[in-house]
Amino acid sequence: MAGETILSVKDLRVRFRTLDGVVEAVKGIHLHVDAGETVAVVGESGSGKSQTMMAAMSLLASNGEATGAVDYRGKNLLTLGKSELNKVRGRKISMIFQEPMTSLDPLYTIGNQLMEPIRKHRGLSGAAARAEALRLLELVKIPDPERRLKSYPHEMSGGQRQRVMIAMALANDPDILIADEPTTALDVTIQAQILTLLAELQRKLGMAIVFITHDLGIVRRFADRVYVMRYGEVVEEGKADELFANPQHDYTKMLLAAEPTGRKAPPAANAPILLEGRNVEVEFKIGGGFLAGPPMLLRAVDRISIMLKQRQTIGIVGESGSGKSTLGRALLRLLPSQGTIRFGNKDLSKADRADMRPLRRELQLVFQDPFGSLSPRMTVGQIITEGLLVHEPSLSSKERDNRAVEALREVGLSPETRNRYPHEFSGGQRQRIAIARAMILKPKVVVLDEPTSALDRSVQKQIVELLRKLQADHDLSYLFISHDLAVVRAMSDYIIVMKQGKIVEEGPTEEIFGAPREAYTKTLMAAAIDETKFRQSA
Structure with missing residues (x-):
């Protein structure tokens, strides 16, 4: 029955026992879900939004405990035995996850x-x-x-x-579907398809949806009501339209204003070309073997030409599988390729590993997942200075430490953190560490491969501002690879749109966003323009 409350969370508290003591992740929150409605629980990483629903489903880690009440149709899920809980979990209440x-x-x-x-x-x-x-x-x-x-x-x-x-x-035809960041890792067009699908299924099946996310653009289009969480507490709640039109809490206002803004000016007309690729091709062999027959050849990058000038940022966009990351790695000679690649006056096309080694300090790469690219066994200071051991071996340990202090300060981290390990930092802090590791070598070209896709919007904005400052301070050139078009627009002065290994369209950023010519580009840009209009109106 529409309007009937089917899930009610009352005074929920979630605690975790750690080596540093008890951490209170959720601090006595209240919320409810009515039949057939969509409720969004929003907030940044660490706000407690996911742990709230994990507690409701009794899916907390072994060191976690929950108190209070999670009432589903008259039953407190926190007090049910496993057999009774399993009659609800996965049948009446289902959950889908981010990855x-x-x-x-x-x-x-x-x-x-x-x-x-x-x-x-x-x-x-x-x-x-x-x-x-x-x-x-x-x-x-x-x-x-x-x-x-x-x-x-x-x-x-x-x-x-x-x-x-x-x-x-x-x-099993659930009453409630809990969706925990189900679109964060997806391209903008796939994200739109998933959201449309969920809305269609909700109308067809009449289920309620609890949508956990940090993306307020999705919330505005998708939710009936919103709970905003911070540090384990609900700081604001209300109907979606009312909350976005007139947010009351400073934290909600900050989230709404967290879209990366500003536009990058193009490089000078006479700026030198630093990195150039002509008719670059990359092929991969797929399958094959004694019984499977000859392998198939997949052309991931198909005769692409590109010119990157000093202080220029070229945004490379496209859906997963379009070849954008492969192109970036090929231009850095991290993958074998055909065609011509030049860095300054050097032809890299036939350069082997030994030839490339002295050039690596000038051609750096920052990855999407900083936690996966930072060694968990090394301190931050060791991670940042590792490249100096190769490229400046004459430096003393004291000189390397001084450079680490300088690099950390430049990316907005305290030098005192250099003796800590990656797991002790947030996602945004780890990305700053990854940037510091690249910048300490004073590169000329940096390939940024989805460096903000896993971060909250407010943290994305900080990283974009940091990257723009570093570019201005050090005359850097960027290849910025991303499926997040709002971030690409804020970072880039030129855009290349890729599909199935080919460039389908390219040009100045505002030209591509304002008047795309190709149907594929229009599909990509429509989602970004709608999102930008929403945030401006909010």
């Missing part, structure tokens, strides 16, 4: 993983469960569902894997 690849078992086919909850909760036979799994894949609009039942997770795209997770969550 489906870590939620799907790589050893089982999609069909087997879909059939498991159906057989567990509904007791269907194998044939009936298979038919239901096929129906679910059709429901979430997976192409060629019969074949996909036999596929493994790694054989599907990110968007397809997320659709499979949605199908699994819907397998």
Whole structure:
């Protein structure tokens, strides 16, 4: 029944026992979900939004405990035994997560993983469960569902894997679907498709959705009501339209203003060309073997030409699989390629590893996931100065330490943190460490591969401002690879749009955003323009 409260959280507290004492992640919050509505729980990393729902589902880590009440249709989920809880969890309340690849078992086919909850909760036979799994894949609009039942997770795209997770969550016709950052890692067009799909399924099935996210643009378009969380507390709540039109709390206002802003000026007309690629091609061999026959050739980068000038930022955009990251690595000679690549007056096309080594300090790369690219066994000081051991071996340990202090200050981190380890930092701080590691070598060209995609909007804004300052201070040139078009627009003065290894359109940033010519570009830009208009109006 519409308007009926089906989930009520009262005075929920979540605590974790750690070596440093008890950490209170959620501090006595209250919220409710009505039948058929969409409730968004928003906030930055560490706000407690995900732990609130993990506690509701009794999915906390072993060192966590929850008190209070999570009432689902008259039952306090926090007090139920495992057998009673399993009659609700996965059947009446389902959950989908941010990264489906870590939620799907790589050893089982999609069909087997879909059939498991159906057989567990509904007791269907194998044939009936298979038919239901096929129906679910059709429901979430997976192409060629019969074949996909036999596929493994790694054989599907990110968007397809997320659709499979949605199908699994819907397998038992739940009352409530909890979606924890389900679109953060997806391209803008795939993100739009997933959101549209969820809205269609909600209308068709009549379920309530709890949407956990840090992206307020999604919330405005998708949610009926909003809870804003910070440091484990709800600081503001209300109907979505009212909250966005007239936010009351300073933190909510800050989140709404956290869009990267400003426009980068183009380089001087006579600026020298630092990095140039002509007709660059990259091919990968796929499959093959004694029984499989000859391998297939995938052309990931198809005869692309590019010129990067001093103090220029070229944004490279496109969906996953478009070849943008492969192009960046090829231009740095981190992948074998065909065509001509020049850095200044040096031809890198045939350069081997030894030839490239002295040039590495001038051609740096910053990765998407700083936690994965920073060694957990090294201190921050050791990580930052590691390149100096190779490129400036004559420096004393004291001189290296001084350079580390200088680099940390430049990226806005305290020099005292250099004796700490990566796991002791937030995502935004780790990205600053990764930037410091690149900048300490005083490069001329930096390839930034999705450096902000995993960060909260407010942290993204800080990183964009930091990168622009470093560029101005050191005459840097950037290749900025991203699927986040709002960030690309704020960072770049020139944009290349890629699809299936080819450039489909390129030009000055405002020209591409303001008057795209190609249909594919228009699809990408429409989402970014809608998002920008929303944030400006908010």
